[in-house]
Amino acid sequence: MWCQPRSLATAVGAAPVRPRGTVRPRGPHESGAPDRAGGGRRWCHYAAAGVLAGLVRGQRPGHRARTGAVVSSMAAQDMGILLIEHLNLNVSSTEIAVEFYEALGCCRDERRPLTKTLHSNCGALTQFHTPSPENEAYIADAGPQRWRGTIHVAYDSPAMLEAERFASTDLTLGEWQEDLQELSVLGPYGNRFLLHVAPAKLDALGPRCGARPGSEKSRCLGMDALTLEVPVGTAKKAALFYKEVLGCAVRDVDGCADGCAVLAGPGLAQELRFQEVEGCSGKEVGEHMAIYVNDFEGCFQRLLERGLVWVNPRFVHLDKSTTLEEALHYSCFRFKDVVDETGSKLFELEHEVRSTSHKSWPLAGA
Numbered sequence: 001m002w003c004q005p006r007s008l009a010t011a012v013g014a015a016p017v018r019p020r021g022t023v024r025p026r027g028p029h030e031s032g033a034p035d036r037a038g039g040g041r042r043w044c045h046y047a048a049a050g051v052l053a054g055l056v057r058g059q060r061p062g063h064r065a066r067t068g069a070v071v072s073s074m075a076a077q078d079m080g081i082l083l084i085e086h087l088n089l090n091v092s093s094t095e096i097a098v099e100f101y102e103a104l105g106c107c108r109d110e111r112r113p114l115t116k117t118l119h120s121n122c123g124a125l126t127q128f129h130t131p132s133p134e135n136e137a138y139i140a141d142a143g144p145q146r147w148r149g150t151i152h153v154a155y156d157s158p159a160m161l162e163a164e165r166f167a168s169t170d171l172t173l174g175e176w177q178e179d180l181q182e183l184s185v186l187g188p189y190g191n192r193f194l195l196h197v198a199p200a201k202l203d204a205l206g207p208r209c210g211a212r213p214g215s216e217k218s219r220c221l222g223m224d225a226l227t228l229e230v231p232v233g234t235a236k237k238a239a240l241f242y243k244e245v246l247g248c249a250v251r252d253v254d255g256c257a258d259g260c261a262v263l264a265g266p267g268l269a270q271e272l273r274f275q276e277v278e279g280c281s282g283k284e285v286g287e288h289m290a291i292y293v294n295d296f297e298g299c300f301q302r303l304l305e306r307g308l309v310w311v312n313p314r315f316v317h318l319d320k321s322t323t324l325e326e327a328l329h330y331s332c333f334r335f336k337d338v339v340d341e342t343g344s345k346l347f348e349l350e351h352e353v354r355s356t357s358h359k360s361w362p363l364a365g366a
Contacts, residue, residue, distance in 0.1 A: 079247025123222030124206025204267020282347025
């Protein structure tokens with residue numbers, strides 16, 4: 001569904017503090033709970049994602065079918081986003097992050113010692129990366145980060161989201177929405193999560209399409225959507241950017257005159273949604289998302305021509321690509337500015353763009 005958000009003031013305000021060891025449903029008007037009134041948001045959404053032939057997800061009870069004419073179509077094997085693979089958010093404490101993501105149903109990638117950045121498997125293919133000052137000196141004074149929107153995590157049945165399952169955790173829960181089959185959760189650093197029952201079995205997110213070792217312990221299916229808050233008037237232009245630069249498809253959305261949406265990931269099982277917000281600056285806060293593309297060289301060249309290829313000084317030990325040769329060497333490059341047709345910046349979001357030859361490529365047979 002298109003998750004209705006809270007007002008911008010609430011979204012960026014201080015995260016509520018709750019005593020450890022208790023679970024309390026939050027009222028609909030409390031800070032940290034979703035505001036179904038809409039606040040200062042515009043209810044036209046644009047999502048960007050890769051073009052992949054595959055199953056189209058079904059409709060959950062109480063959900064409006066997302067139908068519409070596809071206005072761009074490209075060869076699935078050549079264009080688009082193959083996978084939104086991980087979301088990287090700084091935390092203040094690795095211990096707190098371990099407890100939180102395990103409470104969500106994720107499982108730690110035990111191949112990595114806790115002296116390194118925590119990688120939490122969210123299903124078979126997706127992850128949360130949560131570095132802390134304990135394992136990265138570069139962010140010693142940076143503080144925790146909040147995703148500028150909502151993080152969507154899918155589960156295979158309502159039983160996985162029953163309140164009793166969270167009774168022994170420290171999760172701050174919203175009210176269970178029976179008609180939408182979803183539950184809102186506020187993370188320890190103010191990040192907003194929407195836990196929901198998958199509209200159809202998301203086997204496209206694994207393990208039939210691939211799986212990381214140890215990910216079978218995860219109780220969730222995967223991170224199937226990210227909603228990003230963007231300045232008013234930028235969503236449609238951003239969708240065009242993703243279409244032209246990353247080879248993403250764009251389709252009309254019923255009930256929204258100027259809206260369009262596209263899908264990403266194997267089996268069209270993921271989305272990146274843009275949600276216009278009054279007063280939103282669009283400035284990045286240091287977070288990033290990692291994506292895989294098949295048209296790696298083409299994407300790099302189109303971004304290079306626009307002057308958008310970027311090196312993050314924080315990660316030069318991983319990649320520092322400024323030329324195609326370097327990008328091919330690292331199987332990775334980065335960009336963070338999303339621009340319109342004139343080159344004017346719409347908003348910022350760091351993308352770690354990987355090729356299918358990257359050592360961490362998790363999909364099988366692709």
